[in-house]
Amino acid sequence: MAKIVGGIGTSHVPSIGKAYDMGQQEEPDWKPVFDTYKPVQKWLADLKPDVAIVVYNDHGSSMFFDKYPTFAIGAADTYPIGDEGWGRRPLPDVPGNPEFSWHLAEELVYNEFDMTVCQELSVEHGFLVPMNLCFPHEPSWPVKTVPIAVNVIQHPLPTAMRCYKLGQAIRQAVEACEDDLRVVTFGTGGMSHQLNGTRFGHLNTKFDNDFLDKIESDPLALTKLTHQEIMEEAGAEAVELIMWLTMRGALDGPVRRVHRNYYAPMTTGMGLIALEENA
Amino acid sequence: MAKIVGGIGTSHVPSIGKAYDMGQQEEPDWKPVFDTYKPVQKWLADLKPDVAIVVYNDHGSSMFFDKYPTFAIGAADTYPIGDEGWGRRPLPDVPGNPEFSWHLAEELVYNEFDMTVCQELSVEHGFLVPMNLCFPHEPSWPVKTVPIAVNVIQHPLPTAMRCYKLGQAIRQAVEACEDDLRVVTFGTGGMSHQLNGTRFGHLNTKFDNDFLDKIESDPLALTKLTHQEIMEEAGAEAVELIMWLTMRGALDGPVRRVHRNYYAPMTTGMGLIALEENA
Amino acid sequence: MTAQRDKSRTIPGTTVFDGAESRKGYRINKFAMSFTKPENRAAFTANEETYMESWSLSEKERQFLRDRDYRGLIDECGGNIYMIMKLGTCTGHGLYHVGAQLRGQTFEEFMATRNASGAR
Amino acid sequence: MTAQRDKSRTIPGTTVFDGAESRKGYRINKFAMSFTKPENRAAFTANEETYMESWSLSEKERQFLRDRDYRGLIDECGGNIYMIMKLGTCTGHGLYHVGAQLRGQTFEEFMATRNASGAR
Ligand SMILES: [Fe+3]
Numbered sequence A, B: 001m002a003k004i005v006g007g008i009g010t011s012h013v014p015s016i017g018k019a020y021d022m023g024q025q026e027e028p029d030w031k032p033v034f035d036t037y038k039p040v041q042k043w044l045a046d047l048k049p050d051v052a053i054v055v056y057n058d059h060g061s062s063m064f065f066d067k068y069p070t071f072a073i074g075a076a077d078t079y080p081i082g083d084e085g086w087g088r089r090p091l092p093d094v095p096g097n098p099e100f101s102w103h104l105a106e107e108l109v110y111n112e113f114d115m116t117v118c119q120e121l122s123v124e125h126g127f128l129v130p131m132n133l134c135f136p137h138e139p140s141w142p143v144k145t146v147p148i149a150v151n152v153i154q155h156p157l158p159t160a161m162r163c164y165k166l167g168q169a170i171r172q173a174v175e176a177c178e179d180d181l182r183v184v185t186f187g188t189g190g191m192s193h194q195l196n197g198t199r200f201g202h203l204n205t206k207f208d209n210d211f212l213d214k215i216e217s218d219p220l221a222l223t224k225l226t227h228q229e230i231m232e233e234a235g236a237e238a239v240e241l242i243m244w245l246t247m248r249g250a251l252d253g254p255v256r257r258v259h260r261n262y263y264a265p266m267t268t269g270m271g272l273i274a275l276e277e278n279a
Numbered sequence C, D: 001m002t003a004q005r006d007k008s009r010t011i012p013g014t015t016v017f018d019g020a021e022s023r024k025g026y027r028i029n030k031f032a033m034s035f036t037k038p039e040n041r042a043a044f045t046a047n048e049e050t051y052m053e054s055w056s057l058s059e060k061e062r063q064f065l066r067d068r069d070y071r072g073l074i075d076e077c078g079g080n081i082y083m084i085m086k087l088g089t090c091t092g093h094g095l096y097h098v099g100a101q102l103r104g105q106t107f108e109e110f111m112a113t114r115n116a117s118g119a120r
């Protein structure tokens, strides 16, 4: 039986990808970002997951407003590296596990989650920055992946509670899989940030740290947040945090925190949390 | 307040469109098809709807298996006539009501229906044959439309119950609209048919007539049908009938039948039912 | 959650177009979907081999296309009936021709099984 | 169903990218989305006016593009920040340049407000 062995909440700030590609890991303002992923990399190496389910959003790479899905799931053999407007990042294409993706799609759709199923999907910073930071990937990635894309950019967005329920349904679907797969889930995006208006650059460190507390200990409290509340407090783009609730919904009961970090150098609160279920 | 004033269940067989375009309305084998829509046209002319919500499926016109949505909703000013592989039908483009579409999208998404929102969408026989048969349309259509596309061609499909619940949610969303709009809903597709394998051409008149009975008097019984049961009984493509349940879910309580017809000349049971709520 | 399909219970003479079929048929269905553009239909009509070359089709798929073997395209290559039908303007073969092939009948034999075959 | 937004309660200095914005910005966002293809970036770089002509942009949109007025594109034309950012490779303007403009500051003024501006 497949099982979920861990969950990671992490920001997916695109400039991290650029800094990585330019080899700036040791520059003083960047070093705290790259260093804090090292214990998570080590933890993941020990966990030996077979599959990473990555909950992220497409920022206009493989999806556009002509037909923008609320929830989409990848079901491809391979996810090519997308071009977001500044060329393809030098990363290897990301392997999928289409049998497992279709299994998940079947369970989710029959369980009343109205997924868009994607057999062609290029992936972008929302997906790649977390993967990039958490896994060694030369010459190839050590896990197969299932991208799950959530609309957090064009309102109406799914509610925080709906995202949490999606996580619970993913857990059920994983456990209904007869293959012996070890699965980690990623919830990506956020934390506080705003990229429009005169409030561009808004940060809310207190909100972010409170979110990091509660994603561990009281996720149900977070499911009650409305988009309005998140936006007012933490910035219009902070709504991405609802994707962390999908990761958390896939973990059952009390969890053990493996790692946590927070850093807000520029315009986005960069959070990281790694969670395991109590044995 | 907007309100639902009627619901129509109808097949959307593409050859009807071709026969219409070739002026075959009076040919003996076609005449029963075209004639039976006349009382429905009359009824609709009296009802004077402002908007038609048309639940249909895209058979590979504006959507492909690269990214195929379970539920999609149009939110465009205009829906152009699609090219399904044999050229554009000589019909005027279909007007949308984007404000109303976005209102519905907001209500549906907040109510946990994970819609794909489409600002560019060409429409095809699944949508056009019912519109063509029910409304005069030269030089232009007498209603604005909201296309709602359902995946009934690539399993996993949404369950029959999920489609019914979508209808109930559409009703709620319509009633939450403050504009004075008269709305009719269409559930399209089916009835019995199969377009693959050695069972190509399979029909089940008994199943179809029973479905016509129950869609009027006992829709909840139909929500219990599994895809397996529908396919075994009525053919692989008969699963389109789940879209009639969305139309029916949008009608509340007991209904009055205005018109009903059944005809199975070739490879598809062609059904038609028009329903009103009791005053 | 009610199971919607019983995969142990195949339906005689029936293919259920699901994830497995859609994966298998992705190439041929994408090819057929290209026929929704008039310029692609024109290109196929002008030179079938050249047009097929511009898509990464297998030799088996190309042979079935040359042979107008719709049964092969659907049953063996994962073709979806709605996509395969789009080839019709170029091949001259409509749904009932394809259907008769799927049933292993001639067009006339198939038509004779219908209730009112003028409505075609 | 909990209301997710209170539209009567606007958030100061903030645009919520919703259906109304997405409708308004459809043209400019589709234009910007085209920059995900290298050939389109090359075409814009080769001749901005010619490339803009090939899209149905309004004169206002074109003028904001000429002026690199991102605030105009976003606030007045419905531009989505993620789409507008795609213009960056061609215009040389990154997120912080755009952000400073949105705030009505110089790049340096904006940078001075950050905690660790080396992480840019
Ligand atoms: Fe993001």
Ligand SMILES: [Fe+3]
Pocket (backbone or CB within 6 Å): B012, B057, B059, B126, B189, B190, B240
């Ligand atoms: Fe159909």
